[in-house]
Amino acid sequence: MKLKIDTTGVSFVCTRGPEQRVAFDTGQPRIDRETGRPLWQVQLMALDVSGAEVIAVTVAGDPGVTVAQPVQVDGLIASPWNQEGRSGVAYRADAIRASGAPLSGVVAPPKTVPPSGTSAGPGKTAA
Template structure:
């Protein structure tokens, strides 16, 4: 079950540079089943009037030029409860994560090495 999170009144700050998600056993880059894009994880601090919380948010496709401490916009944030054996938790997923000053839908330009 995916639970939509209302982010009205919440500010987000990037607390760690985005990293590609990889399979723990093989080291292969994890891919989104729906889009075929590589999965990335961004650590953010979510701040509102009641305090703050650090979240690791997964997004399909490279999230852009994010820097530690910069404000970010998160679109369509969902919480996905999970349980595996005696472990359980909540995974966070977003449709997109971008720097606040970047236009919606902006993606970094890739150049050859």
């Protein structure tokens, strides 16, 4: 069963960049049966007045969005599944597209750690 989700009043932000879906057994890209386009998965934060949830949404074609970018999600559906004693919900969208510039200051640059065997700072020698 596929359940249409009303996204009125919901804001979405990309929390992990798009990743191409691949078949587990062959490693080949998974293809959408209807469009023939490769499938991509995007991790999104869905935020409304009740709070936020992080969901992984599959879409046909690379949506071209980046981390911390607000996005518009069109035609979102939820498909409950149950397999070998495990269960969950798979999310699928007709389209995911950027709806603004990435939020500034949300993603901090990685901290640099001095390589092993080098000086740990001014006046300090490596152990």
